[in-house]
Amino acid sequence: MTAWNEDTEAAASESGSVTVVEGSSFCISSGTGDITSDGGTNGAFFQDTRIISHWVLRINGSLREPLVAQRPHPFQATFVSRAKWPEGRFDSPLVVRQVRHIGPGLQDDITLENYSGEHVDCDIELIVDADQADLFDVKGGRTTRGVEATRTAEGDQLIIETVRNGQQRATAVRARGAVATAEGLRFTASIPARGKWTTSLIVVPLVNGKAPDGAFSEVGAPHHREGVRRHRAWEENVPRITVADANLQNLLNRSQSDLGSLRIFEAHHPERAAVAAGAPWFMALFGRDSILASYMSLMVDPNLAAGTLQTLAGLQGKIVDQDSEEEPGRIPHEVRLGVTAGLTLGGTAYYGTADATPLFVALISELSRWGLSQDIINSLLPHADRALDWIDKYGDRDGDGFVEYLRPNTHGLINQGWKDSWDGINFADGTMAEAPIALCEVQAYVYAAYVGRSLLARWSGDTELENHWAERADQLKTAFNEKFWLPEKGYFAVALDKDKRPVDALTSNIGHCLWVGIVDEEKAASVVEHLMSPQMFTGWGIRTLASDMGAYNPVSYHNGSVWPHDTALVATGLMRYGYVEEARRVADGIFEAAAHFDGRLPELFCGFDRGEFPGPVPYPTACSPQAWAAAAPVQLARILLRFDPDFTRKVVHLAPIFPGDSGDFRAENVLLDSSRVTISALGTEGAIEGLPPGLKLLAEPRPPLDRLLHHPAGGSPARAGN
Known part of the structure; x- marks a missing residue:
């Protein structure tokens, strides 16, 4: 960030x-x-x-x-x-x-x-x-x-x-x-x-x-x-959560309050709330951060995702500008209002990010399943198509089918994925990778964008467009599993460098690939094994870089620290591929870490092993409150509930796997469409009160979205998680 x-x-x-x-x-x-x-x-x-x-x-x-x-x-x-x-x-x-x-x-x-x-x-x-x-x-x-x-x-x-x-x-x-x-x-x-x-x-x-x-x-x-x-209205309208586990209840309530405090409003559209990245230094709209935070907080208020998407759509790139890195269809990285922003970055909006644009499309598709106004979704579709055009014309710089980044100036970000510090992408021996760089998770996000656009086309009845994007998704998945897979190591490269060499460090980025489903089924077990190894899982969360890598440093920003949002997305990937116990262990680690931070997860904390100190070691400059850290517990609660509404198929999935020692979980006032429902769970039993008419409750996990491309009836595959 x-x-x-x-x-x-x-x-x-x-x-x-x-x-x-x-x-x-x-x-x-x-x-x-x-x-x-x-x-x-x-x-x-x-x-x-x-x-x-x-x-x-x-x-x-x-x-x-x-x-x-x-x-x-x-x-x-x-x-x-x-x-x-x-x-x-x-x-x-x-x-x-x-x-x-x-x-x-x-x-x-x-x-x-x-x-x-x-x-x-x-x-x-x-x-x-x-x-x-x-x-x-x-x-x-x-x-x-x-x-x-x-x-x-x-x-x-x-x-x-x-x-x-x-x-x-x-x-x-x-x-x-x-x-x-x-x-x-x-x-x-x-x-x-x-x-x-x-x-x-x-x-x-x-x-x-x-x-x-x-x-x-x-x-x-x-x-x-x-x-x-506005804040009091937020507090009144978000879910009212009660959990027998007092620490978890405190964490979820604090997360909701912090998300409310991090909302920002556009002067010309005061009815739209977008989420800022974090206090104190990132109280601004960030493309990637705001999208991921609003995705992970859908269970709190899907309108936050809608407002974030609408605000970003209004800033979508229109011209080519090397100073600000604006390009037609590109979603901005960050928006600033200070008096020197124009000198620092070439404008109040800076566009140097490789991942915000595909994530923008993927979130539109996800939001369509939550029952929001179809008018909002329809108004965003032209922006989704412009974003997909950017992927083809500007994101894929050399036509190899992968999105790469290379800053065209001397003041922009050197690295343009979520690990955007200058030393964030490196080989197993610690050597830094050189741009143009194609990140593994960026390809995964592009895959999610293709799948999402195909499903949006299906639900609007456009069979030709549906098939086009489904085919693009299949092609990308095949190419990704061929080019990024490291068979001798058993995990995916974090990136391809300027010479198309696989950057072979073991990182948490590969967990994002599980999250969106670009990983071939037969490779998933090995990826999970590496993510859950002592080199990656500290007991509190997933390290950004494995402890046996050359650049590992537990007190670095991106080379061995633990970021709660990153860990939450990895856990979502574990659940998606059916690794339920592993996902639950990771969620428990984050929940227990939060108790040491007085119920408020920071942006990141140090990557020391759980056995080294009695609690997680704070990172000295971490933002707090921070949007995607606040949203991480909400996302983890959602995957433990395995709660997924899908208004496009007229079903709601609820198949909880809450740990038994968490006790009763109850969330009242959860917004679905225009209805307020109550979700309750105890162990593997769950119920929803007040479902909108016409929706069917299914006591099974939602099939992964890419499976729906090939299973129009929505049948569950053998291993299906979130």
């Missing part, structure tokens, strides 16, 4: 930091609520710009003594601290409560409470700075010195303004009763015995002199904002 061509991932935030997030806005502060950047990553961000880089509250000339920091909602934090008594009294009775709200700006509601029996006068000072630094500069640890800031203090408001790349960015900070200075705001508070003093610090970002819609103000409570109403 690396942004553009950074050689390192996101810089670490301060230890003990508190992050609040709403839409694409977020704030990272210390545990006291103060923000001190000093070249670091803390700050408040709006539209990929740091609108607050320094925010320090002093009372009676001193910093506060922290007591507790709580985050009752993703968009809100409460900091409680103790302030110095004016005469330096020991055990001060002055308590400060600071309630922070993030959105299109920031609001801090400050309350000083005097628990003593005597009156007190307090001097309060807020020191503020706003460097208007682009997110990329902050993330990469680059300073923005040399950019002049104009500071205008008038009445109770301070405005800090800069001009960068021809764009005027400013931050207005104000509070009733304050006296603005060039450094910030000052107050004198007179607090009676057992009394309180309150104020609201309001931050409004200005772009070319204009405030955003819904900016914080003295009129209207912050919890009445549109963003808050």
